[in-house]
Amino acid sequence: MAYEPPTHAVERSIRATTGAKIVAGIDEVGRGAWAGPVTVCAAVTGLRRPPVGLTDSKLITPKRRAEMAELLEGWVTAHALGHASPEEIDELGMTAALRLAAGRALEGLPVRPDAIILDGKHDYLGVPWQVRTVIKGDQSCVAVAAASVIAKVHRDAMMAQLPEEFTAFGFADNAGYPSPVHKAALRELGPTPYHRLSWAYLDYLPQWRHLKKVRLSPEAAELESGGQLGFDF
Structure with a gap:
């Protein structure tokens, strides 16, 4: 299926209405995972023509996605990654963990953005x-699409490099x-040190339910619909 390529339309609008000169696109990956960090990429692209084939990372094959990420890292004006660990997600909840990871990404940029295009409808930065939130910004906005691809490839690589003792969980394939x-591995072996122990999947595993952690943050229940799916053990 053919997709419309992303454009700079939102960035141009932000520049025209606010006077912003540096606009960063932000996207995350890992929100709905049961294990591993949530990863955020902040990317600054300017208004140059994007590489052919750039779109939301979920719409690109793994091989092409890896090639695109390598290309993008040399093409973007600047980019940086930020992560929030499973422990931080358990303690803070996903909203605050996303804010933490995004803050780390923004701090890692060599330039400070005047404005941000954030994928989705919820401004978790504040x-x-x-911030300008854009639903499906990873498909429509160049900087957000670039951030989407870079974040996805880096997080997938992190998950694939976890210790061999956890091979049974298939992290190299399912991230x-x-x-x-x-x-199947969770049922038999229980959660690893890389699992989020506050999430509801443990409610469906009686033999491991005692490991579940109670979140402390009042924000903990927000933005976690992805973590509530897939409990057909």
Whole structure:
């Protein structure tokens, strides 16, 4: 299926209405996973013509996605990654963990953006950042699409490099998301040190339910619909 390529339309609008000169696109990956960090990429692309084939990372094959990420890392004006660990997700909840990871990504940029295009409908960054949320921004906005691809490739690589003792969970293939292999390993072996122990999947595993952690943050229940799916053990 052919997709419309992303454009700079939103960035041009932000520049025209706010006077912003540096606009970063932000996207995350790992929100719905049961294991591993949530990873955020902040990318600054300027208004140059994007590489052919750039779109939301989920719409690109793994091989092409890896090639695109390598190309993008030399093409973007600047980019940086930020992560929030499973422990931080358990303690803070996903909303605050996303804010933490995004803050780390923004701090890693060599330039400070004047404005941000954030994928989705919820502004989890807030003050002091000037944010424009865009639903499906990873498909429509160049900087967000670039961030989407870079974040996805880097997080997948991190999950594939976890210790061999956890091979049974299939992290190299499922990146910590629910899959038949992942679920079977959880039933038999229980969660690893890389699992999010506050999430509801443990409610469906009586033999491991005692490991579940109670979140402390009042924000903990927000933005976690992805973590509530796939409990057909």
